[in-house]
Amino acid sequence: MISGERRSGELEGAGTMRAVVYDEVGGPEVLHIAEVPTPEPAEDEVLVRVLAVAVDFIQLHIRHGGSGRIGSPKEPAYGLAPLPRIPGGTACVEVVECGSAVTNVEVGERHLVGGLRPGSYVEYGVVSAGSLSLGTPDAPGPTAMPANFGAVEAAAFDYAPVAYHTLRVAAGLTAGETVLIHSAAGGTGVLAVQLTKHFGATVIGVASSDAKLEVVQSLGADHTINSRTADVIEETLRLTDGEGVNVVWDPVGGHVFEQSPRAMAEGGRLVSLGSNSFTGTGVVEFWSFWVKNLRLIGWGGRSNSDAHAPEIMRELIELAEAGRLRPVVGGTYPFADAAAAHAAIEARRPIGKVVLVP
Numbered sequence: 001m002i003s004g005e006r007r008s009g010e011l012e013g014a015g016t017m018r019a020v021v022y023d024e025v026g027g028p029e030v031l032h033i034a035e036v037p038t039p040e041p042a043e044d045e046v047l048v049r050v051l052a053v054a055v056d057f058i059q060l061h062i063r064h065g066g067s068g069r070i071g072s073p074k075e076p077a078y079g080l081a082p083l084p085r086i087p088g089g090t091a092c093v094e095v096v097e098c099g100s101a102v103t104n105v106e107v108g109e110r111h112l113v114g115g116l117r118p119g120s121y122v123e124y125g126v127v128s129a130g131s132l133s134l135g136t137p138d139a140p141g142p143t144a145m146p147a148n149f150g151a152v153e154a155a156a157f158d159y160a161p162v163a164y165h166t167l168r169v170a171a172g173l174t175a176g177e178t179v180l181i182h183s184a185a186g187g188t189g190v191l192a193v194q195l196t197k198h199f200g201a202t203v204i205g206v207a208s209s210d211a212k213l214e215v216v217q218s219l220g221a222d223h224t225i226n227s228r229t230a231d232v233i234e235e236t237l238r239l240t241d242g243e244g245v246n247v248v249w250d251p252v253g254g255h256v257f258e259q260s261p262r263a264m265a266e267g268g269r270l271v272s273l274g275s276n277s278f279t280g281t282g283v284v285e286f287w288s289f290w291v292k293n294l295r296l297i298g299w300g301g302r303s304n305s306d307a308h309a310p311e312i313m314r315e316l317i318e319l320a321e322a323g324r325l326r327p328v329v330g331g332t333y334p335f336a337d338a339a340a341a342h343a344a345i346e347a348r349r350p351i352g353k354v355v356l357v358p
């Protein structure tokens, strides 16, 4: 039960905590602070203190009333918890209490974890102990984080496994290829740019302002395109001498998705992983897939857990700890300003990942 009363004060007494809640779907303004019961861990669960939470784009879709599948007409309510609702997303947490049957987790451990109950925009949450594993340095678990990262940086690193898996595994990127990265200054885009360079490929990074493109360039992009002032397809073809790119990394959907095949080389792969444009996933004309032997790759579902495979986690953590892969924090907001954080993302202002702190 969530109190709908709007308050921004501290905890009022034992047994309650502050959370960011919405009672109806809509714009960023529906987000507000409420007092909710502090959850208690079952015997196989742990209680965690939330240190920082990434604002994931998917939470914007869900808040607007679309589901985790961007409001698929076939499953309009897929993944939606009943209202009032606390947003989810990946949080950097510290374990403060273990259920009586928990043996694999210690109080004080820090994890990077999704799936908190009653949500992620909370002071305290519970999660099954079985889903938490720091693993070993050789085989890090899915919730391990780089040792040199503070809580905010760790939260902003949330989709590093997504960037890795979409490029290397889903698209099969190899050294010497060229990748067109849309939303290159987004929270995941900045990691995709760095990882593409790490894999030995050429980056063409797209973003909507010159300030964003400066950051994209500083992270190693070989070429940049301002999507507001240039024709992205024509410019990509010009940069590749008319050949097109081998891989398109597309978290934008809509028009971007539909136009991308025109900028692809023979044997190219188009990885679609999101719809940041809020215009749905789009419809591609299949002719170019025939004549250029293109491949269209949808990414999500099971791939999300595959992305946290130990060998991927190890490489990501090694790169981060060596200072060769870093998140970009696009703003840190207290819970009380969660609406402003969501609004900034919808206005396309932040560069990198926006992070909330209790």
Ligand SMILES: NC(=O)c1ccc[n+]([C@@H]2O[C@H](COP(=O)([O-])OP(=O)(O)OC[C@H]3O[C@@H](n4cnc5c(N)ncnc54)[C@H](OP(=O)(O)O)[C@@H]3O)[C@@H](O)[C@H]2O)c1
Pocket (backbone or CB within 6 Å): 055, 056, 057, 058, 159, 162, 183, 184, 185, 186, 187, 188, 189, 206, 207, 208, 209, 212, 227, 251, 252, 273, 274, 275, 276, 277, 278, 299, 300, 301, 304, 345, 346, 347, 348, 350, 352, 353
């Ligand atoms: N399929 C899955 O299971 C799965 C799992 C995890 C993540 N994802 C996807 O991974 C992607 C990255 O997530 P993220 O949280 O890191 O988001 P993000 O990339 O930080 O999103 C913000 C970026 O979206 C771009 N954008 C384009 N059109 C926009 C619009 N109309 N309004 C606002 N922003 C717009 C902005 O770039 P410009 O202004 O430069 O255009 C901005 O930099 C998302 O698409 C997410 O859905 C998918």
